[in-house]
Amino acid sequence: MSLQPYLIFQANHxxxxxxxxxxxxxxxxxxxxAIAEAxxxxxxxxxxRGEILPVIDFNRRLGYAPQPYHLSDSVIVIKYQDCRLGxxxxxxxxxxxxxxxxxxxxxxxxxxxxxxxxxxxxxxISMGNDIITLLDIEQLVCYSDQAxxxxxxxxxxxxxxxxxxxTAHEQLVFQQRAENLIGGxxxxxxxxxxxxxxxxxxxxxxxxxxxxxxxxxxxxxxxxIPCCPPYIVGNVxxRGEILxxxxxxxxxxxxTHHIGIKPKAIVVHLDHVVVGITVDEVLDxxxxxxxxxxxxxxxxxxxxxxxxxxxxxFQERTMSLLDLPKILFKGNLIVDEEA
Numbered sequence: 018m019s020l021q022p023y024l025i026f027q028a029n030h031x032x033x034x035x036x037x038x039x040x041x042x043x044x045x046x047x048x049x050x051a052i053a054e055a056x057x058x059x060x061x062x063x064x065x066r067g068e069i070l071p072v073i074d075f076n077r078r079l080g081y082a083p084q085p086y087h088l089s090d091s092v093i094v095i096k097y098q099d100c101r102l103g104x105x106x107x108x109x110x111x112x113x114x115x116x117x118x119x120x121x122x123x124x125x126x127x128x129x130x131x132x133x134x135x136x137x138x139x140x141x142i143s144m145g146n147d148i149i150t151l152l153d154i155e156q157l158v159c160y161s162d163q164a165x166x167x168x169x170x171x172x173x174x175x176x177x178x179x180x181x182x183x184t185a186h187e188q189l190v191f192q193q194r195a196e197n198l199i200g201g202x203x204x205x206x207x208x209x210x211x212x213x214x215x216x217x218x219x220x221x222x223x224x225x226x227x228x229x230x231x232x233x234x235x236x237x238x239x240x241x242i243p244c245c246p247p248y249i250v251g252n253v254x255x256r257g258e259i260l261x262x263x264x265x266x267x268x269x270x271x272x273t274h275h276i277g278i279k280p281k282a283i284v285v286h287l288d289h290v291v292v293g294i295t296v297d298e299v300l301d302x303x304x305x306x307x308x309x310x311x312x313x314x315x316x317x318x319x320x321x322x323x324x325x326x327x328x329x330x331f332q333e334r335t336m337s338l339l340d341l342p343k344i345l346f347k348g349n350l351i352v353d354e355e356a
Contacts, residue, residue, distance in 0.1 A: 023115050023151065025144075026093065027108040028075045029084075034151045037112050039095050045302050046090040046105060047194035049179045061179060063103065064199045070094070072103035078157070079137065086180040088187055089233065089299055097158040104157075110232045115142060115149070146257035190301065193332065197303070210304040213338065215331060216283060216296040219271050222336035224303070224329055229285050229341050233299045236262070236280040247273055250295055253282075260284065262293040268324055268344050269337075287345060305329055310338060323347075 023034035024043075049061025049072055058077040062069050072092060076084055092103040139153040180191055212227035239251040239262065250262035262282055266273055282293035310327040324347075326338040 021115060022112050024112050025110045026106040028106045029081055032147055032149050034149050036154050039097055039154050041094045041096050043091055043093050043109050046092055047198055048191040063195055070103050074105045085182050088190055095158060097154050100158045211307055213303050215300040215303060217298040217300055218296050222331055223339055224336050225339045225341055229287055231284040231286040234282050234284060236282050260293045262295050264295050265344055287342060
């Protein structure tokens with residue numbers, strides 16, 4: 018058995034894997050600056066702590082038509098030999114140890130005399146109920162197949178303002194992310210920073226430690242669970258695994274959360290417990306120094322503050338930092354099956 022770590026991500030409704038050792042960091046998509054005469058899949062550059070980093074659109078790299086950008090998109094920073102670039106993907110899931118001896122797709126598809134069409138694909142394997150396409154890091158970073166990149170991609174990459182179809186609020190968030198990356202900490206200084214996921218719930222902003230977050234996911238079909246309290250939203254099928262969704266609104270002294278048209282969930286993994294927490298939107302990932310976390314003001318204190326670690330500034334407003342272990346294990350979210 019040959020196990021190797023791969024970072025699994027999603028793009029264009031498919032799942033891909035890239036060698037985890039080549040990945041330096043991951044962050045939510047910021048605003049980019051378009052560069053004339055760049056390759057068609059290089060949609061812009063960004064200032065990453067003083068370094069000008071070229072950023073490719075993975076969908077365009079595969080030859081797909083341009084797609085709108087969203088706040089939930091991410092950039093994976095990859096380094097191979099002397100090449101370093103960012104790559105836009107729809108969602109970053111997790112790092113998995115994969116058995117490289119399993120499943121190797123014949124890219125001639127059984128056609129006699131056909132030359133292999135291998136360009137970026139290294140291997141195709143199954144993981145549970147999913148098909149994971151593993152990428153060739155050398156081909157991805159160092160080589161370009163211009164035949165696969167349409168003229169429409171090139172025109173869009175040069176002529177358009179970044180995310181021109183985004184709302185004014187989304188444009189502001191994209192720009193603020195870019196500014197944060199310019200003046201962000203160096204890699205050495207970043208070791209002292211705490212990564213936080215920022216989510217919206219019933220008009221309020223909340224943050225939680227990113228280390229406990231397994232992934233962000235859109236909620237599709239929810240199956241109700243009989244004889245459970247209202248805060249147990251139901252079960253969903255997440256790539257073949259049954260995930261229970263909970264509503265933490267009552268723990269935070271908020272009204273019962275009504276699931277919207279396009280609900281989202283944060284998949285949290287704590288002490289061998291995996292659960293999905295429903296939210297209205299996933300806003301950002303920020304890095305803060307522990308000294309920036311302030312205690313909850315005494316004048317605003319309530320009995321529910323025991324579930325908060327403090328407050329943090331975000332976009333000229335304050336947000337609460339959730340204490341996930343307390344919420345999950347002391348917030349009366351565990352259902353007594355014998356009751």
